[in-house]
Each structure stands twice: as structure tokens, then as C-alpha cells.
Amino acid sequence: MKPEKLSVQELFSRERRFIIPLFQRAYVWNQEEQWEPLWEDISRRAHAHLQRLGLPAEGKVRTHFLGAVVLNVANVMGRGISRSDVIDGQQRLTTLQLFLAALRDMSGELGADADDIRLFKRLTRNPDCEEGSEELFKVWPTNSDREVFSQVMSAGSPAALEARFPENTGGRPRMVQAYLFFARAIAEFIRSAEHASSAPDRFLSLVSALKESLQLIVIELEEGDDPQVIFETLNARGQPLLPSDLIRNYVFMRIGDAEGNRLYQTYWSHFDTEQVMVPGSDGESRFWHVEERQGRLVRPRIDLFIFHYLTMHTEDDIRIGHLFKEFRDWRDANSTSNEDFLKDLKTASHHFARLIAPKGNSRLEVFASRLRALDTSTVHPLLLFLASVEGQGIPVAEVDQIIVDLESYMVRRFICWQTPKNYNRFFLSLLTKVKQAYAARAKADDTALADLPTVAEVVRTELLRSQEASAFWPSDERFREGWLNNPVYVSSRADRSAMILRALGDAMTTSRNEQLDLSGPVTVEHLLPQKGAIEDYPYLEISLPQNHDEASWRKVLVNTVGNLTLLTGANNTAASNHAFPVKRAKIVEHSDLRLNAWLRTDTRDSWNETDILARGEELFHFALKIWPRPA
Structure with a gap:
């Protein structure tokens, strides 16, 4: 490797293109x-030069190191401009170009002299290149960023760029935000009255900082250096890349440019470009990069997908913290061609999208939406496999039956307060048995097929087999006991009880009822309020379970299914802690849910523990239909 210390001006004054390979994030x-710290570095050096204007040469400003850039010089055919592939430092190079573009566009407006304006243009564009040509730009980003980068670099002014990218609910792309941030910062710096300096002098101080004080270490790889090894080593420390970034790099760095671009556009580009209607909490608008919580971890969807995809194929208990290494080892041992692998990955990603963001009403997507409330993802590798063979070896009806059994197993265990801590090993074992049963049936002729169990039978047998507390499938009797007596509402995870109530509401809806969309925000309401006044909800003289008094038993029952319903947030507030006749009237007036239809004809003036248990029994009949279990 050949290291070289260059100022920002020296780096970008050369007629050269810095290409960000498609495998980069x-x-x-x-x-x-990043932007604010970078601007602080730039502005501090510029202020230092401003203070030394007119002083002797010995008053030089000390330099500041902006970081390292690793380049792999590429061969260029014919008269093309020299090109270097950026192995490391692409975020830094791109940001510097966005800063220089803002500086270039603001220079004429804010009073820079002609020489400075020419310099800023030379630092952002290669000379003698036509407008619209890729070779025009000093830096050429990875595929998913090129369109936005081109528009930012050619906008001409902040106002023009803001017109191209108006502020809306989706937010502006980060490159646009970066340019506008630097444009505002530069304008404030140039217009500042500090040191009583003129605008040309303040531009000169920025020029001096770029020429002398802001430096990078530029490392060029030599023949025999392995870009992959260097890439992984450089990104092993500091702010780590996502495992999916390393995986993309690993896959595409081994493929030639032309073939790599074709495979990227065909099989991978959707991971980088597919958008969501509403951005995530961090402003991320790319579907596969929105973060999801699974258990205690928060990860981008693409990392979760590759984790479950790899688990499906290996049937191993993989640690997501070692995802890249696990993937690399698996791929090295796999003889599938790059195209076949990427094709399978893309197909599986469509199935995973149905699990992580279900939109349809297929039995798989209904289960997936309920799984989100249970916060259990260990069954995803099994679901990915079932989705991949649905209708192709396993009939759709059989897959639906498997889904019903799996959901019944997990919901019943949740209601009965059974731990999910061993689900990981249990569902991995079940995945192995399902794949074996599927493979055996796929190889068997018609005569042998009749003697083999179906995949659905294999799943049901495994779910019924264990009687241990860590894995048993609760019977109807155990399910009823938990349903009537176990609190399912917890304020910190109200979504779990809401999931149960939504399922009950769906089961109550018939072809004669209007189909209401319950996907919007609803809240769980307690018919007997958690903080209801004793004069409105007096205690009854009833037989109490052992170790309970009237208050403690009420505290248990108010959070059981028999005392819960769903309301919109506004209706929930209106009903609140009122006496039951008032609460009932407000619910009847505003709620159209089937879950609350019984209140229209109910005439009682009170609501107590006996009523809770009775309603729990009524709802339990629907629960048995939704979550059945073989005798």
C-alpha cells in the first residue's frame, strides 16, 4: 500500500473520478x-487563517487530519478519466463533495472573487466533460445514491435544490439535507461580522484551509493487496458497518463490474431503493433499512432478514452478532452460483416482507401480525421455509393448517404464562423435521407417498409430543383456566392484549357485518376500571381463591380478557373511569366494533367480578375456534 498525505484541494484538483462500488452501503x-463535527473542523481552520491574514509566513496555521481514504486504482481504457475505486472513506469523500458544491454555489451570491469561484468549480467537476456525463463528477456514489447526488451537485443553489426536493412527510434525502446544512453554515460564516473582515477575505480563509490545513491520508492499494481483506479490517473498528453491508461487499466484490451491475440491478437493488410510506423513527425511508425491535435487539430489517434466511438454510443457532462471519463460512462452503444464490435471496426477501410488515389477509400474514405483538421471531426461519414451498410441494390449505397449529401453540402458551425462552431450539428442531419430511415426500413415488406423513402431520405431532413446561401445547382445560384467571393486560405491553381482542373481533364478524378496518390505532379499555370508585363498582360477597382478598382478586380479574375491550383513543378517554351505565352509553354511542355490539342490548346497571368471568366464558368459545388444538 502507498500512503500519501494530501490536502482537500490537492485530492480533488486532480482530474480523477472516485467511484463508490455498488457493494458499498x-x-x-x-x-x-458527522456534518456538524466536520464543519467545526473546517470553520476552526478557516478562523485561524482569518486571524493570520497579513501576518508573516511563520504564523502558519497548524494542519488538521480529516481521516483516511483507501483507493484501488482501476485500469482505464482509451481516453477515459483516471478512476479509483473507493475501498474505504466513501462517506467522507461524498460529504466533502457536498460541502464543496454548497461552497461553489454560494460563492457568487456571497461575494467571492473570480479566482475563488473558479477554484470551487474545479474541485467539484472534471473539466471538458459534458453536462449529464457520469465523468463530470469527481465522486460517483453507489447505485442507489446516484440520482439524488447528481441533482444535488447540479442544482446550482439552495433555493433550486429545495424546489426539487420540497419538505414533506417523507423528509428530504440525506444528501440534500447535508448540502443545505453546509449552505446555511457557509452563509453564516461569510456574513459574520467577526474580525471586521470582508466577504472575499472570509472566502480566502476557507480556500486557505482547503489548501493547507485540512488533510487526508490517501492510501492506494498495490498489486497483490486484497481489497476484501483490507475492507473488512478497516471496518472492524470505529463505527461498524451493518452485517448486510459487509455481506453485500463480500458477494459483489468477487464479481466483475458488468456482471456485478446486472446482478445488483436484478436481485439486490430493491434492498437499497424500496421505500416505505411513512419513514421510521430515525427518518429512515428505505423499507429494508427501517429498524425493528426483536426482543432486546433493534436491527435494520435487512440484517434480520439475512439472519433468518441463513438460519433457515443452515438450521443452526446463529448469533446475529456474528452474522457476517456465519454468512461467509456458509457461502464459501456452498457451490450455488452467484446468480442462483441472489435469485433465491430476492425471492425469500419477498416472503420475509410479508412477515415483518404484513399487509394482506392470508393466514400467514394474519399470524405474522399477531407475532409482532407476541414479540417472538424465532419461528421466522420456519415460516420462511413454509412460504417458499407453499403451493410448490405443499398445498396452500396444508400450509394454512400448519400456521393455525403454530399460532394456537404460541397463543395458548402466552395465555397460560408459559415461557418462550426455549423457542429458539424448539423451532430449529421443528424446522429440521419439516425440511426432512418435505424432502422425503418430494423424492417418493405415488405408492410410497401414501405411507409418508404430510408436513402438517409432522408439525402437529411435534407440537403435541412434549409434556414439559418449556414446550407443551396447553389443552382446552389449561387454556380455559388461563383465559379466565390470568391477567393478559400489562400497561407496558398493551399490544399483546390488543392482539387477542382484535382476533376475537375478527372471529365475531360475519358476512352480514360491515368490514371495519382495525389496522388503525385502538386502545384497550377496562370495563371495570382499574381505578374505578368503590361506590360505582362495589365488591361482591363471593368465594375468593386462596391467598386473595377482595382487592387483590379484583386487581387480577380487571386485567383478564373478560374485562377488556377495544376503543379508539378518544372514546377510551371519554369512557374512562365513569360508572358502568355512563361507560356503556358512551361505548354504544361511538363504537361500531362487533366486540362491543352486545352492549347495545345489555341493560345491567353494574359490572363486577361475576360479570367478568361470565363474559370471559363467552369469549372463550370464540378463542377455541381461533386457536383450536387436537384432542
Whole structure:
């Protein structure tokens, strides 16, 4: 490797293109963590030069190190401009170009002299290149960022760029935000009255900082250096890349440019470009990069997908913290061609999207939406496999039966307060048995097929087999006991009881009822309020379970299914802690849910523990239909 210390001006004054390979991740830097610190570095050096204007040469400003860039010089055919592939430092190079573009566009407006304006243009564009040509830009980002980068670099002014990307609920792309941040910062710096300096002098101080004080270490790889090894080593420390970034790099770095671009566009680009209607909590608008919580972990969807995909194929208990290494070992041992692997990965990603963001009403997607409330993802590798063979070896009806059994198993265990801590090993074992049963049936002729169990039979047998507390499938009797007596509402995870109530509401709806969309926000309401006044809800003289007094037993029952219903947030507030006749009237007036239809004809003036248990029994009949279990 050949290291070289270059100023920002020296780096970008050369007629050269810095190409970000397609395997690199998209632009991810943000204001708080990167843009503001970078601007502080630039502005401090510029202020130092401003203070030394007119002083002797010995008053030189000390230099500041902006980081390292690793390049792999590529061969260029014919008269093309020199090209270097960026192995490391792409975020830094891209951000510097966005800063320089803002500086270039603001220079004429804010009073820079002609020489400075020419310099800023030369630092952002290669000369003698036509407008619209890729070779025009010094830096050329990875595929998913190119369109936005081109528009930012050619906008001409902040106002023009804001017109191209108006502020809306989706937010502006990060490159647009970066340019506008630097444009505002530069304008404030140039217009500042500090040191009573003129605008040309303040531009000169920025030029001096770029020429002398802001430096990078540029490392060029030599023949025999392995870009893959260097890439992984450089990203092993500091702010780590996502495992999916390393995996993309690993896959595409081994494929030639032309073939790699074709495979990327055909099989991978959707991971980088597919958008969501509403951005995630961090402003992320790319579907596969929105973060999801699974257990105690928060990970981007693409990492979760590859984790479950790899688990499906290996049937091993993989640790997501070692995802890249696990993937690399698996792929090295796998003889599938790059195209076949990427094709399978893309197909599986469509199935996983149905699990992580279900939109349809298939039995798989209904289960997936309920799984989100249970916060259990260990069954996803099994579901991925079932989705991949649905209708192709296993009839759709059989897959639906498997889904019903799996959901019944998990919901019943949740209601009965059974731990999910061993689900990981249990569902891995079940996945192995399902794949073996599927493979055996796929190989068997018609005569042998009749003697083999179906995949659904294998699943049901495994779910019924264990009587241990860590794995048993609760019977109807155990299910009823938990249903009537176990609190399912917990304020910190109200979504779990809401899931149960939504399922009950769906089961109550018939072809004669209007189909209401319950996908919007609803809240869980307690018919006997958690903080209801004793004069409105007096205690009854009833036989109490052992170790309970009237208050403690009520505290248990108010959070059981028999005392819960669903309301909109506004209706919930209106009903609140009122006496039961008032509460009932407000629910009847505003709620159209089938779950609350019984209140229209109910005439009682009170609601107590006996009523809770009776309603629990009524709802339990629907629960048995939704979550059945073979005798």
C-alpha cells in the first residue's frame, strides 16, 4: 500500500473520478454525528487563517487530519478519466463533495472573487466533460445514491435544490439535507461580522484551509493487496458497518463490474431503493433499512432478514452478532452460483416482507401480525421455509393448517404464562423435521407417498409430543383456566392484549357485518376500571381463591380478557373511569366494533367480578375456534 498525505484541494484538483462500488452501503452520515463535527473542523481552520491574514509566513496555521481514504486504482481504457475505486472513506469523500458544491454555489451570491469561484468549480467537476456525463463528477456514489447526488451537485443553489426536493412527510434525502446544512453554515460564516473582515477575505480563509490545513491520508492499494481483506479490517473498528453491508461487499466484490451491475440491478437493488410510506423513527425511508425491535435487539430489517434466511438454510443457532462471519463460512462452503444464490435471496426477501410488515389477509400474514405483538421471531426461519414451498410441494390449505397449529401453540402458551425462552431450539428442531419430511415426500413415488406423513402431520405431532413446561401445547382445560384467571393486560405491553381482542373481533364478524378496518390505532379499555370508585363498582360477597382478598382478586380479574375491550383513543378517554351505565352509553354511542355490539342490548346497571368471568366464558368459545388444538 502507498500512503500519501494530501490536502482537500490537492485530492480533488486532480482530474480523477472516485467511484463508490455498488457493494458499498448508501450514504448514511447525519448532522449531529458527522456534518456538524466536520464543519467545526473546517470553520476552526478557516478562523485561524482569518486571524493570520497579513501576518508573516511563520504564523502558519497548524494542519488538521480529516481521516483516511483507501483507493484501488482501476485500469482505464482509451481516453477515459483516471478512476479509483473507493475501498474505504466513501462517506467522507461524498460529504466533502457536498460541502464543496454548497461552497461553489454560494460563492457568487456571497461575494467571492473570480479566482475563488473558479477554484470551487474545479474541485467539484472534471473539466471538458459534458453536462449529464457520469465523468463530470469527481465522486460517483453507489447505485442507489446516484440520482439524488447528481441533482444535488447540479442544482446550482439552495433555493433550486429545495424546489426539487420540497419538505414533506417523507423528509428530504440525506444528501440534500447535508448540502443545505453546509449552505446555511457557509452563509453564516461569510456574513459574520467577526474580525471586521470582508466577504472575499472570509472566502480566502476557507480556500486557505482547503489548501493547507485540512488533510487526508490517501492510501492506494498495490498489486497483490486484497481489497476484501483490507475492507473488512478497516471496518472492524470505529463505527461498524451493518452485517448486510459487509455481506453485500463480500458477494459483489468477487464479481466483475458488468456482471456485478446486472446482478445488483436484478436481485439486490430493491434492498437499497424500496421505500416505505411513512419513514421510521430515525427518518429512515428505505423499507429494508427501517429498524425493528426483536426482543432486546433493534436491527435494520435487512440484517434480520439475512439472519433468518441463513438460519433457515443452515438450521443452526446463529448469533446475529456474528452474522457476517456465519454468512461467509456458509457461502464459501456452498457451490450455488452467484446468480442462483441472489435469485433465491430476492425471492425469500419477498416472503420475509410479508412477515415483518404484513399487509394482506392470508393466514400467514394474519399470524405474522399477531407475532409482532407476541414479540417472538424465532419461528421466522420456519415460516420462511413454509412460504417458499407453499403451493410448490405443499398445498396452500396444508400450509394454512400448519400456521393455525403454530399460532394456537404460541397463543395458548402466552395465555397460560408459559415461557418462550426455549423457542429458539424448539423451532430449529421443528424446522429440521419439516425440511426432512418435505424432502422425503418430494423424492417418493405415488405408492410410497401414501405411507409418508404430510408436513402438517409432522408439525402437529411435534407440537403435541412434549409434556414439559418449556414446550407443551396447553389443552382446552389449561387454556380455559388461563383465559379466565390470568391477567393478559400489562400497561407496558398493551399490544399483546390488543392482539387477542382484535382476533376475537375478527372471529365475531360475519358476512352480514360491515368490514371495519382495525389496522388503525385502538386502545384497550377496562370495563371495570382499574381505578374505578368503590361506590360505582362495589365488591361482591363471593368465594375468593386462596391467598386473595377482595382487592387483590379484583386487581387480577380487571386485567383478564373478560374485562377488556377495544376503543379508539378518544372514546377510551371519554369512557374512562365513569360508572358502568355512563361507560356503556358512551361505548354504544361511538363504537361500531362487533366486540362491543352486545352492549347495545345489555341493560345491567353494574359490572363486577361475576360479570367478568361470565363474559370471559363467552369469549372463550370464540378463542377455541381461533386457536383450536387436537384432542
